[in-house]
Amino acid sequence: MMKKTPMPSDDKNNLSQGLSSKSSASCDSGSDMWRDSVLLYGIDEAVVICRKHLDVSLKRELSEDEGQFNRDLFSAMYADTASRVDASKLIYPYSHKVSYDKLESTYYHTSRKLNNECAKSIDVLINESCYKPNHHNLEVAAMRAIQDYGFQRVCLVLAFNCQRGSWDGRFSEKNKNWARDFIVPIEAFSDVWLRSHPALVDGFCENVRNLYRDLGAENFALPGKKENGVFVGAIKGTDNRDSGHEIIQSITTSDDGNGFSSGYAIGHNPKAVSPWVCWQFAVHDGQRHFNWGVYSDNKQDVIDAYNANPESNPSHIKTNGEICDKLEVWTNTPN
Numbered sequence: 290m291m292k293k294t295p296m297p298s299d300d301k302n303n304l305s306q307g308l309s310s311k312s313s314a315s316c317d318s319g320s321d322m323w324r325d326s327v328l329l330y331g332i333d334e335a336v337v338i339c340r341k342h343l344d345v346s347l348k349r350e351l352s353e354d355e356g357q358f359n360r361d362l363f364s365a366m367y368a369d370t371a372s373r374v375d376a377s378k379l380i381y382p383y384s385h386k387v388s389y390d391k392l393e394s395t396y397y398h399t400s401r402k403l404n405n406e407c408a409k410s411i412d413v414l415i416n417e418s419c420y421k422p423n424h425h426n427l428e429v430a431a432m433r434a435i436q437d438y439g440f441q442r443v444c445l446v447l448a449f450n451c452q453r454g455s456w457d458g459r460f461s462e463k464n465k466n467w468a469r470d471f472i473v474p475i476e477a478f479s480d481v482w483l484r485s486h487p488a489l490v491d492g493f494c495e496n497v498r499n500l501y502r503d504l505g506a507e508n509f510a511l512p513g514k515k516e517n518g519v520f521v522g523a524i525k526g527t528d529n530r531d532s533g534h535e536i537i538q539s540i541t542t543s544d545d546g547n548g549f550s551s552g553y554a555i556g557h558n559p560k561a562v563s564p565w566v567c568w569q570f571a572v573h574d575g576q577r578h579f580n581w582g583v584y585s586d587n588k589q590d591v592i593d594a595y596n597a598n599p600e601s602n603p604s605h606i607k608t609n610g611e612i613c614d615k616l617e618v619w620t621n622t623p624n
Contacts, residue, residue: 319362323369332369339366340436347429349420356428363432364504370436380404380441382593384476396597401477407438408446408481415485415493425489431496440501446481447494449473459487464494521556521568521579534558534566538595541572549573553595556582565591 316322322342326335339362346359381388381400388397414430434443451468454460483490520533534556541552549572556566563584570579583594 319358319360320365322358323362323365327369336366336370336436340433343429343433343436347414347418347426347433349426350424351426351429359429359432360500360503363436363500367436367504379596380445381477382474382596384474393597397477403438404442404446404478405480407434407442408483410434410437411443411446411490411493412483412485415489425492427489427492428496428500431493431500435497435500440497443497444501445471445473445478446483447490447497449475449478449481450483450490451494453482454487457487460491461495464491464498467494467498516554521554534561539570540595548575554579555591555595562586567591567594 316325323335323339326338330338342362343359346355351359379400381393381396383391383393383397385394385397388394411430411434414433415425415427418426418430420426431443447464448468448471451460451464452471452473455465485493516536516539519536521536535558536554536556539552539554541550551569551571554568554570556568558564563586565586565588566582566584568579568582570577572578583591585591
């Protein structure tokens with residue numbers, strides 16, 4: 290097996306700039322560029338290289354082929370990194386009062402701060418995407434914002450601005466209608482006003498909507514990756530589907546690089562008394578071990594627990610379901 294070695298910073302710059310200027314000659318597609326970078330340098334280094342490529346693309350006029358190259362690159366990079374979301378960047382789902390009651394106000398303020406940083410970043414990217422007067426690479430700007438802050442936070446920032454600008458004819462009806470479908474937590478998003486010209490914000494929003502649609506919106510409704518076919522807690526000798534919860538979504542929140550990682554997963558069993566569960570898991574010796582779970586008959590309770598604070602103590606998470614510490618479960622696949 291080829292050993293992945295860290296790439297010196299100068300080499301990263303040279304490679305990313307070379308690929309951005311002769312991308313079609315270097316790789317057949319953006320997905321090839323992503324794959325080759327991962328194989329040679331590992332996923333973390335590949336993210337740095339490909340982001341630099343997008344940064345170079347941001348500041349110049351692109352042909353249709355170059356635009357498609359970037360779309361392929363972004364799609365491949367996002368699909369492979371969606372399950373490795375930085376836990377600190379998840380959107381905290383509760384109000385400030387609820388976070389105080391849960392002893393989680395730090396998570397609320399951290400999430401609110403990131404909302405504000407996301408808005409400022411969008412303004413900066415829109416400004417930097419101007420490669421000549423009145424011409425902007427808003428699609429690449431949208432890719433960079435999404436890669437840094439995720440679809441969920443970027444969409445909520447844009448939805449807030451479109452909802453507050455419902456009277457403004459410079460926002461398209463398509464964007465206004467799209468924004469109406471979002472329930473924006475006003476308390477946490479009250480300071481995310483965008484300073485860019487509304488026409489540019491409208492174009493940026495359209496590109497985010499297109500990327501969301503093209504990549505499959507349902508794949509990014511929650512951070513992490515979708516799963517199926519893995520059942521937890523099934524009773525031996527029974528049909529897994531009757532006695533076990535099937536994992537449908539998971540996210541890795543920490544990885545020490547030596548075979549140990551941890552994260553959260555959502556499980557579902559429509560026949561169970563509490564059909565929804567959010568479990569914490571740890572991976573070691575190549576096996577995923579589930580330690581405790583938050584159970585509920587309400588899917589939103591479990592989604593909130595999944596999004597809330599992946600590093601918190603489970604006793605802080607309160608829903609109308611049960612909390613089970615040190616849950617004894619095993620994982621298996623359908624018969």
